[in-house]
């Protein structure tokens with residue numbers, strides 16, 4: 194079967210791997226990106242960008258200062274904006290996303306939050322009077338915006354944000370103010386230096402009454418000079434773990450007046466005479482966060498895929514040690530521990546991307562509903578995206594770290610691309626709601642589902658399985674080798690565990706309540722258990738999504754995807770074995786069975802490992818990794834990369850000349 198990546202001159206070990214492929218990699222790639230046409234379009238974009246001098250990096254960013262990186266990124270961003278239509282259909286969201294990945298990379302660029310949050314916030318929350326004016330200008334990039342919600346003192350607890358927007362009936366304006374140091378906006382991406390506008394989240398005050406957080410459009414800088422406007426202090430918050438090319442910023446506003454229409458009033462409204470009308474659902478103002486939480490799943494699936502590609506290809510190229518005496522050194526991919534480290538990451542990357550596809554469909558359905566005045570899909574989607582955001586970012590972070598360590602010493606070098614990738618990706622555990630906090634949102638929903646299930650009330654999509662009757666004992670290992678029934682048995686076991694953990698967490702909560710604690714205090718006493726239930730529930734959702742995509746995939750790729758799903762489910766069940774054992778639903782013997790099946794899966798997948806990661810179809814530009822390059826010619830490339838280090842511009846460094854040589858000279862003369 195063809196692996197389409199084989200080319201002459203490639204590392205022979207990689208070519209050998211590609212020749213053992215049992216499926217058509219292009220078919221899997223097309224399935225992953227929606228169609229053959231989408232796959233071809235991606236490749237055309239890659240080809241054009243790779244050949245274009247505007248996007249060449251003579252010196253890798255690894256060797257540049259932050260300011261130089263930002264300059265290089267801004268230059269490329271301008272080229273993308275001015276010449277985008279030469280490369281792709283600029284009205285196609287996914288093509289643009291790919292273009293940006295290829296042309297600019299993942300560390301941030303001047304328009305990241307403009308497209309990622311500023312425009313979605315305006316489109317989703319602002320009323321016609323405001324959108325008619327600002328959206329065409331924002332789309333035309335006459336103005337650039339950020340989403341300024343988090344403050345130095347508060348990010349998670351939006352209810353206590355300190356920035357105020359006080360309605361002045363006399364002038365029909367809002368007065369926006371930063372009352373304390375901790376009220377300064379702190380962290381918003383692209384706020385520091387790039388944006389001249391921002392959607393700013395403020396506590397709305399009318400007639401001295403605090404109404405809660407609402408969003409306002411505020412101009413920050415002069416459109417001509419880009420200087421901050423009077424009363425506005427804005428800047429960059431300094432170096433951070435990653436996102437070097439994003440100017441995450443601070444902002445203080447000193448009684449800045451904006452017209453009434455600058456409040457984002459699609460859902461909640463303030464009339465000219467100061468009458469407040471609440472939204473049809475209390476949390477519609479938080480809609481931009483739901484949007485990002487849903488869509489970031491795709492980015493994090495791709496981040497994990499990048500790491501899996503690098504680790505798998507490198508492990509096929511790297512030979513070290515022997516499994517048996519008297520034979521040549523083996524490819525490190527032949528070690529069972531290496532397979533156990535990497536293959537689950539490949540499976541999880543597929544699982545995350547497939548789950549994203551399901552969520553995207555649900556998100557689109559919810560938006561359609563809201564446009565027709567219905568918000569009934571929002572609570573379920575908010576609950577599951579909160580869980581997915583937390584589980585996926587954590588899973589991808591752990592996975593990238595495993596892949597990095599699987600590359601040994603070279604994984605620690607920036608040449609591998611993995612330290613930077615980890616830095617960028619792991620931010621997702623924090624932004625869009627810290628993971629522990631967002632899991633509690635899911636748990637809260639699970640508690641309602643437990644109550645509904647006990648009362649025989651209808652259950653919504655993500656918790657529908659709470660209504661199933663449990664068989665009491667797992668069928669794992671008792672399906673006589675019927676793979677479809679085996680999969681179903683594992684899914685049933687995971688659902689059983691999620692349901693049980695939710696019921697137990699609910700009982701613990703109730704018990705503390707009966708012991709005299711308030712509901713809220715009691716909640717804090719059981720949040721570890723609540724979050725555990727939320728995590729397992731979310732992992733069930735992912736397993737179901739993956740299963741659905743595999744069973745409905747085209748027959749040509751179904752066998753390899755079924756192998757991957759087997760590995761995924763065996764790995765998930767072994768990883769969560771304690772939950773399956775705790776109430777005796779599974780026996781120790783069944784867990785031993787699952788482990789032996791997992792080890793068989795590693796062997797089954799071994800011949801297709803490289804082809805499975807090739808099917809992610811990430812180009813060398815996107816990978817940005819000497820270790821993961823498609824041709825596998827790693828060692829020469831590693832040396833050429835290191836040669837570019839600024840420490841190698843001269844053979845004798847000024848620092849050595851100035852301090853180290855005189856020191857050695859002094860020591861010699863002392864003898």
Ligand SMILES: CCCCCCCCCCCCCCCCCCC/C=C/C(=O)SCCNC(=O)CCNC(=O)[C@H](O)C(C)(C)COP(=O)(O)OP(=O)(O)OC[C@H]1O[C@@H](n2cnc3c(N)ncnc32)[C@H](O)[C@@H]1OP(=O)(O)O
Nearest residue numbers: 226227309348349350351476479488489491575624625626
């Ligand atoms: C095939 C090809 C595919 C290609 C695919 C391409 C994909 C494209 C990818 C695009 C990627 C886009 C990425 C864009 C770039 C991203 C960069 C990100 C930069 C980061 C930005 C930020 O971080 S912005 C700031 C984010 N801040 C937060 O998230 C704050 C977190 N805090 C909160 O959200 C809230 O304070 C809270 C939820 C924790 C608590 O809120 P509150 O106290 O008000 O409420 P309660 O807990 O009491 O709950 C009351 C009630 O409301 C419900 N609820 C809460 N939130 C919501 C909500 N958002 N929606 C709906 N409902 C909500 C809650 O469940 C409660 O319900 P009850 O019924 O009362 O129980």
Ligand SMILES: Cc1cc2nc3c(=O)[nH]c(=O)nc-3n(C[C@H](O)[C@H](O)[C@H](O)COP(=O)(O)OP(=O)(O)OC[C@H]3O[C@@H](n4cnc5c(N)ncnc54)[C@H](O)[C@@H]3O)c2cc1C
Nearest residue numbers: 340341342343347348349380381382620623624625626629
């Ligand atoms: C790379 C990056 C980009 C960002 N971009 C933006 C942006 O564009 N716009 C923007 O507005 N913001 C942005 N942020 C800010 C981000 O949204 C917040 O940092 C995030 O929501 C977490 O809030 P916090 O910093 O207040 O954390 P905190 O809430 O202070 O969290 C600290 C600890 O307290 C715990 N904790 C807090 N509350 C609870 C609770 N109720 N229960 C249990 N534990 C709790 C947390 O779990 C965590 O362990 C960005 C942040 C980063 C890192």
